[in-house]
Amino acid sequence: MLTAETLRKALTLFNDKIQVQKDYLSELDTPIGDGDHGNNMARGMTAVMASDLSGDVPDIFKKTAMALIGKVGGASGPLYGTAMMEMGKKSAETTDPATVLEAGIAGIQKRGKAEAGEKTMLDEWIPAVAALKAGSLTEAQVQQFAEDTKELIATKGRASYVGERSKGHIDPGAMSSAYFFESLIEAGV
Numbered sequence: 001m002l003t004a005e006t007l008r009k010a011l012t013l014f015n016d017k018i019q020v021q022k023d024y025l026s027e028l029d030t031p032i033g034d035g036d037h038g039n040n041m042a043r044g045m046t047a048v049m050a051s052d053l054s055g056d057v058p059d060i061f062k063k064t065a066m067a068l069i070g071k072v073g074g075a076s077g078p079l080y081g082t083a084m085m086e087m088g089k090k091s092a093e094t095t096d097p098a099t100v101l102e103a104g105i106a107g108i109q110k111r112g113k114a115e116a117g118e119k120t121m122l123d124e125w126i127p128a129v130a131a132l133k134a135g136s137l138t139e140a141q142v143q144q145f146a147e148d149t150k151e152l153i154a155t156k157g158r159a160s161y162v163g164e165r166s167k168g169h170i171d172p173g174a175m176s177s178a179y180f181f182e183s184l185i186e187a188g189v
């Protein structure tokens, strides 16, 4: 259930995972990017945790968006930030998690103009939300979707600069998004 309480819990869990996996996420970003994804996300989530997360679900999403847009730097800041902003708007209309998360996907696509299969965070978000819509999303699936980005060739973002050589590496934004979905599951959203 998406409530202020479960959402705050999910964000706290997401922050914990990002801080623990900070070096791993930056390592994933090294062969196909500039090696900063873990640091970017850790900086952003530290700012989220330092902000006042009181209020209702739309308020919490909005404050999360502002902190991420303001502090992440890099492509992932505005992408995650827009996702959170759009989820905030949608959550004023519905508390169905799949519908709210779909609005997050739309935000990422509006901002980054990527489609499924371009080796970005969308290759976690799109199948994860589809599974949730179909009735269930497990942590094993969430991890598998991130693993599956290994086979893809990047055609968007910094990883597209290395072209074919991006194959064989997990996309860092897909992996950080996997931690986000795991956090939602663990918090009972």
Ligand code: ADP
Residues within 6 Å of the ligand: 029, 033, 034, 036, 037, 040, 041, 073, 074, 075, 076, 077, 079, 108, 111, 112, 113, 114, 119, 120, 121, 122, 156, 157, 158, 171, 172, 173, 174
């Ligand atoms: P930067 O590439 O600016 O250093 P980060 O390293 O923090 O930023 O984030 C990189 C991640 O952002 C990628 O792994 C990918 O998942 C995601 N990304 C990049 N461009 C796009 C895009 N156009 N659409 C969706 N996600 C994207």
Ligand code: MG
Residues within 6 Å of the ligand: 029, 033, 034, 035, 036, 037, 074, 158
């Ligand atoms: Mg980077």
Ligand code: MG
Residues within 6 Å of the ligand: 034, 036, 074, 075
């Ligand atoms: Mg960078």
